[in-house]
Amino acid sequence: MPYNQLQDLPESVRSHLPKHAQEIFRAAFNNAEQEYETEEQAFKVAWSAVKQKYEKGEDGDWHSKEE
Secondary structure (H helix, E strand, C coil): CCCCCHHHCCHHHHCCCCHHHHHHHHHHHHHHHHHCCCHHHHHHHHHHHHHHHEEECCCCCEEECCC
């Protein structure tokens, strides 16, 4: 199921990722879901896309790697 809006993302994604990271996640997930067979694969692709630009800090929050 594609995510049309950021509000449609799972709570675990919305509550932990900054807005820009959520946008990356949503776009990557939606594209991967069309290409791969399972939702699990789409989630892996989406998290991989987020991790290219963001990293989880010692505080448990996600931060841009560019900062």
